[in-house]
Amino acid sequence: MSISLQEIVFYVVAACITVFSVMAVTTGRLLRAATYLLFVLFGTAAIYGILGYTFLGAVQLMVYAGGIVVLYVFSIMLTRSNKDMKYRIGYAKLFSVLASVIVGAGLMLFLIMTNGFALNVIPQGDELPVEKVGMALMGMDKYQFLLPFEAVSVLLLACMIGAILIARKEK
Amino acid sequence: MNDYYNLEALTSVIHAALCGVMPEWVALTIECVIVGVIIILLYAVLAVIMIYMERKVCAAFQCRIGPNRVGGKGGLLQVPADVLKILIKEIFTPAHVDKFLYSLAPYLVILASVFTFSCLPWNNGGLILHMNIGIFFVLAASSIGVLGILLAGWSSDSKYTLMGAMRSGAMIISYELSIGISVLTMVVMAGTMDIHELVMGQADGWNIFKGHIPAILAFIIYLIAGNAEANRGPFDLAEAEQELTAGYHTEYSGMHFGFFYLAEYMNLFITAGIATTIFLGGWMPLHVPGLDGFNAVMDYIPGIVWFLGKTFLVIFLLMWIRWTYPRLRIDQILTLEWKYLMPSALVVLVLMTFCTLMGWTF
Numbered sequence: 001m002s003i004s005l006q007e008i009v010f011y012v013v014a015a016c017i018t019v020f021s022v023m024a025v026t027t028g029r030l031l032r033a034a035t036y037l038l039f040v041l042f043g044t045a046a047i048y049g050i051l052g053y054t055f056l057g058a059v060q061l062m063v064y065a066g067g068i069v070v071l072y073v074f075s076i077m078l079t080r081s082n083k084d085m086k087y088r089i090g091y092a093k094l095f096s097v098l099a100s101v102i103v104g105a106g107l108m109l110f111l112i113m114t115n116g117f118a119l120n121v122i123p124q125g126d127e128l129p130v131e132k133v134g135m136a137l138m139g140m141d142k143y144q145f146l147l148p149f150e151a152v153s154v155l156l157l158a159c160m161i162g163a164i165l166i167a168r169k170e171k
Numbered sequence: 172m173n174d175y176y177n178l179e180a181l182t183s184v185i186h187a188a189l190c191g192v193m194p195e196w197v198a199l200t201i202e203c204v205i206v207g208v209i210i211i212l213l214y215a216v217l218a219v220i221m222i223y224m225e226r227k228v229c230a231a232f233q234c235r236i237g238p239n240r241v242g243g244k245g246g247l248l249q250v251p252a253d254v255l256k257i258l259i260k261e262i263f264t265p266a267h268v269d270k271f272l273y274s275l276a277p278y279l280v281i282l283a284s285v286f287t288f289s290c291l292p293w294n295n296g297g298l299i300l301h302m303n304i305g306i307f308f309v310l311a312a313s314s315i316g317v318l319g320i321l322l323a324g325w326s327s328d329s330k331y332t333l334m335g336a337m338r339s340g341a342m343i344i345s346y347e348l349s350i351g352i353s354v355l356t357m358v359v360m361a362g363t364m365d366i367h368e369l370v371m372g373q374a375d376g377w378n379i380f381k382g383h384i385p386a387i388l389a390f391i392i393y394l395i396a397g398n399a400e401a402n403r404g405p406f407d408l409a410e411a412e413q414e415l416t417a418g419y420h421t422e423y424s425g426m427h428f429g430f431f432y433l434a435e436y437m438n439l440f441i442t443a444g445i446a447t448t449i450f451l452g453g454w455m456p457l458h459v460p461g462l463d464g465f466n467a468v469m470d471y472i473p474g475i476v477w478f479l480g481k482t483f484l485v486i487f488l489l490m491w492i493r494w495t496y497p498r499l500r501i502d503q504i505l506t507l508e509w510k511y512l513m514p515s516a517l518v519v520l521v522l523m524t525f526c527t528l529m530g531w532t533f
Contacts, residue, residue, distance in 0.1 A: 062310060076325075
């Protein structure tokens with residue numbers, strides 16, 4: 001048996017991610033697109049799990065699947081949207097989309113292959129201890145990220161205040 | 172402490188025996204399938220027990236007898252008969268619904284609930300999904316369930332279901348904050364998110380005794396928010412019968428409705444089970460430091476009895492609350508969460524951090 005169970009799981013998850021990403025952008029219904037996006041995010045979380053980074057996997061589930069997608073669904077439900085988005089796509093547009101997709105995929109493949117990521121074996125899933133993640137996020141030494149962490153939270157706060165200002169009715 | 176009922180020896184013997192006759196990955200796959208079947212069976216059986224318990228407890232609080240005809244004196248076969256009936260009912264799909272999302276929604280709800288269910292510590296060595304972020308994974312997985320509710324409400328194409336889904340979506344998202352903060356409070360005290368280590372750390376006294384005042388406050392906040400998470404009274408306005416017929420699952424029938432019903436009861440069990448794990452010691456017997464004879468006697472009771480006993484005690488507490496308080500309005504529910512519960516949860520978190528830093532916990 002040259003292929004391990006972990007690799008089989010990885011390829012199944014990767015195939016699911018690919019299929020659902022394509023479905024998310026090709027479906028004509030807004031809420032279905034959000035649901036396919038949810039499946040893609042599940043797949044990403046599963047890949048983090050395979051890599052042993054369960055903390056990021058759980059964060060992925062909580063923030064993206066349980067937070068962002070819920071917000072999408074909420075906003076789709078609250079706004080009056082056309083259930084079937086039947087846009088006609090012209091040939092010129094279709095051709096340019098296909099060309100950019102192929103060029104982008106080629107560039108990605110080139111970068112991955114020359115970097116040697118794809119040639120590496122999938123690392124065996126030893127779980128990354130939470131203490132290590134916490135120390136890296138909250139430490140002040142080299143390769144520790146307290147300043148970016150705090151800066152990002154200030155940025156989020158600014159975004160929220162901005163959103164409230166825009167949404168507020170003028171008195 | 173002596174542990175006479177550790178399952179780890181048994182599971183490792185089974186694993187070694189299986190690995191002896193087949194490659195390891197086949198053995199792992201077979202074990203996963205068997206454990207999965209056990210989880211689903213337990214899930215269904217516990218739901219039946221809890222529905223019976225709910226009927227009897229509700230009857231007691233309303234001065235009635237409850238089910239008493241089917242299957243002898245106590246009406247023991249009433250719930251199995253209901254389950255049989257719901258299994259053979261037609262699964263009806265209304266016209267003009269989004270068929271894919273309509274049939275997907277119940278499975279999303281069940282998926283979230285089974286994931287969290289398999290993180291519960293049944294016994295020493297009986298923890299099924301073991302990760303070092305255990306309790307955080309429980310919070311993450313339970314946040315998926317609300318999507319199933321929203322999709323069910325939207326795809327049914329009816330005013331009642333849409334309003335029910337919006338209400339319960341808004342409520343569940345809000346109360347997730349309080350649950351998260353109160354769980355975090357206990358994580359700060361215990362110093363770990365690993366469910367096994369959380370339970371082992373309570374060998375010299377349960378967390379609710381070790382953390383005294385802040386732990387008890389966090390326990391109360393957890394119970395209130397947990398009741399809302401499970402969509403149960405006094406927070407059951409998603410299916411306020413007088414206003415919304417049955418809320419987000421009005422249009423569902425047969426086993427699709429059954430899944431929502433099952434998930435609601437199992438979410439109650441999971442809420443109580445997590446409360447047991449982080450506050451009341453999980454499967455850990457009651458130990459009082461210093462009383463060695465008493466502790467030794469307590470160790471003779473198996474862990475699963477302790478776990479189920481404590482969980483059903485918490486479930487009884489939650490049912491008591493449900494059948495005592497009247498339903499809140501949606502604005503009252505959101506006010507309660509955002510103006511009172513969440514700020515007080517934050518205060519308790521700060522208090523607990525302070526106590527832990529000063530070494531005031533036991």
